[in-house]
Amino acid sequence: MSYSVTEPSARQKWIAGILVALYAVITILPLVWIIATGFKTPSDSIAYPPKVVFQPTLEGYVNLFTTRTRQTPEYMAEHPPQTWAERIVAKYDMTIVGPSRFGARFLNSVIIGFGSTFLSVFLGTLAAYAFSRFKVPLKDDLMFFILSTRMMPPIAVAIPIFLMYRTLGLSDTHLGMILLYTAVNLSLSVWLLKGFIDEIPVEYEEAALIDGYTRFQAFRKVVLPQAATGIASTAIFCLIFAWNEYAFAVLLTSGEAQTAPPFIPTIIGVGGQDWPAVAAGATLFLLPVMVFTILLRKHLLRGITFGAVRK
Amino acid sequence: MAEIELRHVTRRFATTALDDVSLTVPDGSFVVLLGPTGAGKTTLLRMVSGLDRPDQGQVLIGGREVTALSPAERNVAMVFQQYSLYPHMSVRENLAFPLKSPLLKTPPDQIAAKVQAVAETLRIAHKLDNKATALSGGEMQRVSIGRALVRQPTVYLMDEPLSSLDAKLRAELRVELKRIQSDLGATFLYVTHDQIEAMTMATHIGVLDHGRLVQFGTPREVYENPVSLYAASRLGQPRINLLPADLFGGAPAGATTIGLRPEQIEQGTGEDSLVRRIEHLGDQTRLHLTFRSHDLVTVTEAHSPLRPGDILPIRPKAPFYFDASGARLI
Ligand SMILES: Nc1ncnc2c1ncn2[C@@H]1O[C@H](COP(=O)(O)OP(=O)(O)OP(=O)(O)O)[C@@H](O)[C@H]1O
Ligand SMILES: [Mg+2]
Numbered sequence: 001m002s003y004s005v006t007e008p009s010a011r012q013k014w015i016a017g018i019l020v021a022l023y024a025v026i027t028i029l030p031l032v033w034i035i036a037t038g039f040k041t042p043s044d045s046i047a048y049p050p051k052v053v054f055q056p057t058l059e060g061y062v063n064l065f066t067t068r069t070r071q072t073p074e075y076m077a078e079h080p081p082q083t084w085a086e087r088i089v090a091k092y093d094m095t096i097v098g099p100s101r102f103g104a105r106f107l108n109s110v111i112i113g114f115g116s117t118f119l120s121v122f123l124g125t126l127a128a129y130a131f132s133r134f135k136v137p138l139k140d141d142l143m144f145f146i147l148s149t150r151m152m153p154p155i156a157v158a159i160p161i162f163l164m165y166r167t168l169g170l171s172d173t174h175l176g177m178i179l180l181y182t183a184v185n186l187s188l189s190v191w192l193l194k195g196f197i198d199e200i201p202v203e204y205e206e207a208a209l210i211d212g213y214t215r216f217q218a219f220r221k222v223v224l225p226q227a228a229t230g231i232a233s234t235a236i237f238c239l240i241f242a243w244n245e246y247a248f249a250v251l252l253t254s255g256e257a258q259t260a261p262p263f264i265p266t267i268i269g270v271g272g273q274d275w276p277a278v279a280a281g282a283t284l285f286l287l288p289v290m291v292f293t294i295l296l297r298k299h300l301l302r303g304i305t306f307g308a309v310r311k
Numbered sequence: 312m313a314e315i316e317l318r319h320v321t322r323r324f325a326t327t328a329l330d331d332v333s334l335t336v337p338d339g340s341f342v343v344l345l346g347p348t349g350a351g352k353t354t355l356l357r358m359v360s361g362l363d364r365p366d367q368g369q370v371l372i373g374g375r376e377v378t379a380l381s382p383a384e385r386n387v388a389m390v391f392q393q394y395s396l397y398p399h400m401s402v403r404e405n406l407a408f409p410l411k412s413p414l415l416k417t418p419p420d421q422i423a424a425k426v427q428a429v430a431e432t433l434r435i436a437h438k439l440d441n442k443a444t445a446l447s448g449g450e451m452q453r454v455s456i457g458r459a460l461v462r463q464p465t466v467y468l469m470d471e472p473l474s475s476l477d478a479k480l481r482a483e484l485r486v487e488l489k490r491i492q493s494d495l496g497a498t499f500l501y502v503t504h505d506q507i508e509a510m511t512m513a514t515h516i517g518v519l520d521h522g523r524l525v526q527f528g529t530p531r532e533v534y535e536n537p538v539s540l541y542a543a544s545r546l547g548q549p550r551i552n553l554l555p556a557d558l559f560g561g562a563p564a565g566a567t568t569i570g571l572r573p574e575q576i577e578q579g580t581g582e583d584s585l586v587r588r589i590e591h592l593g594d595q596t597r598l599h600l601t602f603r604s605h606d607l608v609t610v611t612e613a614h615s616p617l618r619p620g621d622i623l624p625i626r627p628k629a630p631f632y633f634d635a636s637g638a639r640l641i
Contacts, residue, residue: 207360207395209382211458212412225399 031286037279059088061274063269064102064284068094102281104261110288111174111193112259114244116181120238121231123182124189125197129219131190132197133205143194146187154184155247165252172257180252181242188241189234196230197223232299235293243289259284312498313373313465314338320358320368322522328354329365334465336515338373341492341499343509343530346405348518352502353392355519356468359500360448362418372465388459392502394479395455396443402454403439408431409462432487435479448475456639460491466498468590472612473508481505485512510534518542540637543570547596551631552576552607559627566640570631575611581626586617600625608636 008016037045037058040281044055062085070093080144081090089096131139161180162171172177200223208218224231250262315336322329344352357363358370361382369378378384388409396405398608406426409419409577417425430436433453433615439444443454456472472488473481489512492499503509509516509530510602515591516533518526518541526542527535543551556566588599588607596615602625609625617623632640 185492202389203393203395204397205459206382207389207391207455208408210360210387210389211409212383212386212414212462213414214413215380215382217413222397 002243009075012209013299034279034282034286038276038283040276040279042269042274045279050259057088057276058085060274060278060280062088062096063100063274063277064267064280065100066070067100069097070094099137100267102260102263103288105258105260106284107255108174108253109243109260109285112177112181112257113239113288115174116185116242117239118173119178119182120185120189120242121235123195124186124193124234125224125227127186127190127229128197129223131194133202143191147150150184150187158248158251161248172255174257175251176257177253177257180248181238181245184236185241189238192234192237192292193227193230196227196234200226233295236296239292240289312338312496312597314371315354315466315498316374317358318369318371320355320365320370322351322354322358322363323409323537324402327522329367332522332524334517336498336500338498339496340514341489341501341512341603342515342517343513343601344500344517344519345504345509346376348430349521350519351522352363352519353470356389356500356502357485359385359466360389360468362605368469377631382413386414387468387469388464388466389464390452390459390470390472390588391453392474394427395458396446398442398444400416400443400597401439402430402435402441402443402446405443405454406457406461409458415462426530427460429461432460432491433457447478450481452476454561456484456488462562463627467483467492471501471502471504473503473505475500488512498628503594506546509546516546518545537570537631539637540568540570540631540633540639541633543633543639548570549573549608549610554605554607558605558630559630561627563632563640565634566632567635568633568637569627570633571607571609575628575630576609577609577628578609578611578623578625581624583622584625586619586621586623588619589617598623616635 008271032048038060039058040054041057041059042216044051044054045060061089064257066089066091073093076090076093076095080115081087081095086096101276130136131143136142165176166201167172168176170179205215205218207216208222213234244261245259246261249259253259253262260281264285265276267277267281269275269277315334317332317334320329320332325533328439330351332355334349334355344355347351350418357552358365359372361377361380361384365378369376371377371383372387396402397408400408403426405411406429407422409415410422410425415495426439427436430439433456435450435453435457438450438454443451446454452472452475454470459467459469473484476484485508488499491497494513501508501512516528516530517524519534520539520541526538527538533542534546537546540553544553546558552571554569554571556562556569560568562569583603584600584607586598587601590597590599591613594613595610596613598609598611598615600609600623611617634640
């Protein structure tokens with residue numbers, strides 16, 4: 001660790017504190033808004049001026065997870081609501097007829113997001129190790145080529161990919177989306193991880209080779225533990241991309257493998273967009289990346305400041 | 312234990328790190344490699360260990376050709392010049408790591424016993440549960456020596472293993488390593504810059520000059536009968552004095568340089584020199600002399616009465632003569 005030689009003065013600290021707080025408010029406000037909207041009624045959610053204080057309700061979450069039908073008042077009188085969820089929808093003369101597709105879409109996001117993250121990091125680590133340690137012919141050109149796949153926005157190749165996927169039967173499949181996101185993330189993953197692995201002195205592996213281990217065992221027992229920081233931060237970057245990706249998801253998935261991002265905006269309520277349900281979906285959608293990042297944050301912080309810290 | 316043989320080993324990088332080196336390290340011997348930085352000492356050890364392969368030539372261990380084998384298949388132990396403790400492991404785990412390898416698959420109770428024994432030999436038993444990164448440089452180096460000593464490999468390769476230890480510990484471990492080597496009858500190939508290590512531990516010394524093995528022999532041979540000016544400069548404390556050959560007269564034809572070790576300078580007879588400086592080192596005294604405007608250094612008895620400014624007659628006694636290329640003449 002290195003520390004600044006001169007301590008900032010009290011006034012400088014105050015100014016810095018205020019700036020940070022201001023920035024935090026600006027970035028956190030939309031998040032708070034979404035989370036709050038998830039607990040509003042539809043009418044509160046579109047009230048103008050926006051309501052800061054409101055009666056919280058789980059209506060948005062109930063609507064998010066269920067499909068409902070409208071019933072006649074007679075039917076409602078004959079079949080009184082049984083559960084808390086049914087009581088909420090009964091206000092609108094509705095009954096719950098089954099689960100919505102949100103659960104399945106969310107699961108798709110989990111499978112595709114984590115699946116492609118795993119694959120990107122797995123392949124990326126092996127490739128980065130090879131680039132870092134072995135004599136690869138045309139190494140620099142290959143590394144540049146790998147990077148160059150990120151020099152245009154991936155969506156620029158949407159049409160060929162769409163046609164390819166249709167021909168190969170990969171449209172709207174988990175495998176197709178995992179492969180696609182892996183392909184996009186792999187260049188980032190190889191570059192980031194190569195940087196991390198370059199920093200690990202080869203002497204450690206050589207010592208393990210001498211100690212009677214094979215190259216692969218040395219990689220697993222000596223390199224991997226030391227690359228953990230790099231792997232964790234790379235995984236977070238890959239997950240964030242795959243998890244939030246919208247354009248390809250809209251284009252290539254519609255049912256079976258549809259992820260949450262294209263699904264959430266299609267949640268329609270009575271008489272238009274059901275904003276509380278959309279906000280509830282968005283809130284739940286934020287959670288996994290947040291949890292994943294918090295779990296790995298120690299690694300992430302070390303990863304981002306890599307090179308600046310004493311090893 | 313086993314004999315090591317290098318046959319015409321050449322290894323090129325941008326420079327030629329090893330140039331047609333042929334060398335036999337006899338079974339049970341302690342061979343010290345000498346040479347200044349960049350001479351190819353580490354490269355030679357890497358050839359034997361299998362971490363690097365020769366461009367030309369062969370490596371044999373115990374009579375078996377191993378040139379194409381991996382380090383694990385050669386079953387050698389090596390102490391590296393720098394970095395080599397696994398930073399994510401404790402000292403204990405570091406020492407146990409070679410024993411747990413698929414090569415040895417030692418049972419846990421034997422691992423514990425061996426680790427403990429080695430740790431005690433190297434005086435690091437109290438640090439066994441430290442993280443490897445929470446050690447001083449000297450402690451780290453002892454752990455890396457320990458990692459080699461827990462095994463019974465075919466040969467031990469050590470690259471300046473004692474260089475970052477303090478003088479006292481170095482003296483102790485020098486004796487300890489030598490004892491281990493004789494007890495086990497182990498074959499050691501050992502790199503050092505330290506004169507005393509070379510002279511006291513070695514059964515043979517190999518002198519490397521820009522990748523070529525220029526002399527190989529017992530410490531006495533290399534000291535008393537160096538083949539070249541370069542080899543003569545490797546050993547001796549204080550260093551050999553190198554002066555123009557004609558300074559004293561009696562030089563053979565073709566000689567350009569005369570080499571005088573302290574014991575090759577007879578004091579009290581001959582031509583006058585001026586005592587410039589005196590260093591009392593305790594057990595000996597170093598004299599810095601000026602002889603016909605050339606500086607030289609020699610030793611005298613501990614309680615020498617000489618003082619700066621005194622005149623001391625000196626004369627060469629069985630000196631070495633070298634020609635312009637540095638080769639030894641007599
Ligand atoms: N991996 C490598 N790539 C390029 N050149 C190398 C490599 N390893 C060694 N060399 C070169 O080979 C020569 C011999 O190096 P080596 O490390 O064997 O020297 P050394 O005698 O061990 O020196 P030192 O006393 O400094 O450890 C040097 O000129 C060095 O620059
Ligand atoms: Mg070296």
